[in-house]
Amino acid sequence: MKGVIFNLFEEFIVETFGDEAWEKILDASPHEAREVRVGPLTYPDGHLLHLVGAACEVSGLPPEKAVRAFGRFLFGGLARKYPGIASQFAGPREMLQGIDSVIHVEVNKLLPGAETPRVLCQEHDDGSLTLTYESSRKMCTLLEGLLDGLEAHYGVTVERRHDVCMHQGAPRCELRLTFSAARAAA
Amino acid sequence: MSEAVLQRKLARAEAKVRLLESLIEDKTRELYLQTVALKASNETLERIFDAMPGPVLVLDEHLVVQRFNRSALKLLEATPLLLTGLPATRFFPTIEASVARVDVEGGAVMTEAEWRLEGPALPVLATLARFSDGVERHVVVIATDLRDRKALELELRHAQKLEAIGALAAGVAHEVNTPLQFISDNVDFLVEALTSFDAFARRIEEAAPGIWSRVSEEPAFEELPFFRERIPKSLGRVKSGLERVTEIVRALKDFSHPGGEKAPVRLAPLVHRAVTVGRHELKGMDVQVEVPEGLEAYGYESDLNQVMLNLLVNAAHAIVDRHGDATLGRIRVFVDGGPEQVVLHVQDNGGGMPPAVQARVFEPFFTTKPVGKGTGQGLPICRKLIVERHGGRLWFDSAPGEGTTFHIGLPVAAAPSSGATHEPTRRAAGG
Structure with a gap:
């Protein structure tokens, strides 16, 4: 996992629960998960899981809820950090369609060695999209959080049905997305 | 925020800065090395591009x-x-x-x-x-x-044409040879018969003196003395002409004989044959052949025929260009050399070549002859045949206004035998 994700996680905790909470999380984490990290370097995924686990203990949030909330925050954080990437897309639909072909290509230019998941889109006649997510990390909850962030960023509501899930033994997750009219920006 | 937390944050921020500095240094070094490698790679590609043999x-x-x-x-x-x-x-x-x-x-x-x-x-x-x-x-x-390829195509077409002409000449020579033989036999018969009749007439004259004069005075036989005197001479000229035709036909047959294997080639007959085949071009010129009868070189006879004819014809053209009168032309073919190489020299008293022509004389398609008169292929082909096919040498000395000598260096197959004649053979080519 790239350092930028760790650092945005720290920002998320500090913004949501305060500096003291982050110190507590660090204290509650194993020694190796406390190291200082910088954006372009790669760190073990397990360190993030330790930090998330500690964050759940400290905040009292269940892990799923914590990860989804982080996903929402992560979208905004990444959009702020890399405005040139987000601004390439006319809307949420285009952004989702460009995850693999544009966003992950750019991510790999900025952060060589990033292990990006495979995210593909299929359009349907009724205007809905099927988003297919495939990753050894199985972080579809984080993806849902990112979709929350997408809604907030573009001021739209994206109804989703997550009927096919890797956590239920499927080889990949499939999310059927239906876009509603624009709403006031969150 | 407590001071302790602040200090921990500060310590982490400092550690992060140090890490970033080291990261920047690593990346700068990496960038430098990659730039150097890229530059080297670009230079290599540039050099490859520049050194590519194709434009x-x-x-x-x-x-x-x-x-x-x-x-x-x-x-x-x-x-x-x-x-x-x-x-x-x-x-x-x-x-x-x-x-x-x-x-x-x-x-x-x-x-x-x-x-x-x-x-x-x-x-x-x-x-x-x-x-x-x-x-x-x-x-x-x-x-x-494509210049070389086009030149080769032209050369091939030229060679094919020569081969076709050679085959045709051989065929014609073969066909002409048979009637030539019976004409010759009949002329021999006529000479023999006439000799017998003449002896018979002499016996009559001896038996009856004055009878020949009396009969000759009759109007019907008044030309008999003239016939008696001129017919043997006339038949002699016919026989001499037939011998020359026979020689030309034999030379044509030998000349156009297919190349076959590399083998010892007798040089004296080869030169005489070329003189015979090139008789038309050499007409009126004094052609002196000084080649020992037994001298041989190792090579392809048909190639050497072609080279010798070419050099003789070029010499003849140079003579006509200089003198305008063939009878002033002198061509000398002679040999020297050592135990491993024989050198044939073809010397003429033509106009010689100026340095600019000498420099280009072996270039394909270079010719000083008017359009339609020369292809500029002769000497390049000669050189190719001698150098590439025989491992020999072809070179020349030329003095403008004095003449040119071409030299053909060939590997020796056999030394001249002890009894070989080395008497110059002088022939007036033509007449």
């Missing part, structure tokens, strides 16, 4: 020359200054049609074209393809110089 040109979207290699400069006999920014249509007039084909057919398109910048027209096989550097579309043109 390569890179054109922009408007078919203007942007880059080229050394071979392209050499082919077009151009300077970098002239070629840079030059519209390719200036030397490749049909390029627009070829590029249109590339756009329709895709991939690479090959086309034969004539390129001409400032020198003579160049036959070229041009391969064109499009490529994009991410910013602009380009056309790359790879050329193959």
Whole structure:
């Protein structure tokens, strides 16, 4: 996992629960998960899981809820950090369609060695999209959080049905997305 | 925020800065090394591009020359200054049609074209393809110089023509030989019969003196004394003419005999044969052959026939060019050499060659003869036959206004036998 994700996680905790909470999380984490990290370097995924686990203990949030909330925050954080990437897309639909072909290509230019998941889109006649997510990390909850962030960023509501899930033994997750009219920006 | 937390945050921030500094240093070093490697790689590619034996040109979207290699400069006999920014249509007039084909057919398109910048027209096989550097579309043109191939094709056609003529000459010689033989036999018979009749007439005259004079005075037989005197001479001339025709036919047959294997070749008959076959060109000239009868060289007889004839005919032309009168021409063919090599010399008293001609005399298609009179192929082919086929040498000495001597160095097959004659054979070619 790239350092930028760790650092945005720290920002998320500090913004949501305060500096003291982050110190507590660090204290509650194993020694190796406390190291200082910088954006372009790669760190073990397990360190993030330790930090998330500690964050759940400290905040009292269940892990799923914590990860989804982080996903929402992560979208905004990444959009702020890399405005040139987000601004390439006319809307949420285009952004989702460009995850693999544009966003992950750019991510790999900025952060060589990033292990990006495979995210593909299929359009349907009724205007809905099927988003297919495939990753050894199985972080579809984080993806849902990112979709929350997408809604907030573009001021739209994206109804989703997550009927096919890797956590239920499927080889990949499939999310059927239906876009509603624009709403006031969150 | 408590002071303790602040200090921990500060410590982490400092550690992060140190980490970033070290990261920047690593990346800077990496960037430097990669830049150096990239530069080296670019230079290597540039050198490969420049050293490519085939001419390569890179054109922009408007078919203007942007880059080229050394071979392209050499082919077009151009300077970098002239070629840079030059519209390719200036030397490749049909390029627009070829590029249109590339756009329709895709991939690479090959086309034969004539390129001409400032020198003579160049036959070229041009391969064109499009490529994009991410910013602009380009056309790359790879050329193959077809001059050698065209020359070889011409040489082959020439050789095929010669072969056909040779085969025809051999056929004609064979056909002519049979009637020639019976004409000759009948002339011999007539000479014999006439000799017998003459002896008979002499016996009559002895038996009856004065009878020949009396009979000759009759009007019907008044030309008998004249016939008696002239018919033997007339038949002698017929026989001499027939011998010459027989010699020419035999020389033609031998000359056009297919090359076969490399073998010892007797040089004296070879030179005489060439003189006989080239008799028409050598007519009236004093041709002196000083070649020992037993002397042999190792080679292909038909090739050596061709070389010798070519040198003799060239000598004859040089003589006519200088003197205008063939009877003033002198050609001497003589030999020397050592135990391993025999050198045949063909010396003429023609006009000689100025240095500019001497420098180019073995170049294919170079000729000083008028259009239609010479192909410029003779001497290049001779050199090729001697040097490449025989491992020998062909060179010359020439003095303008005095004459030229061509020298053919060939490996020796056998030394002249002890009894070989070395008496010069002087022949007035023609008459």
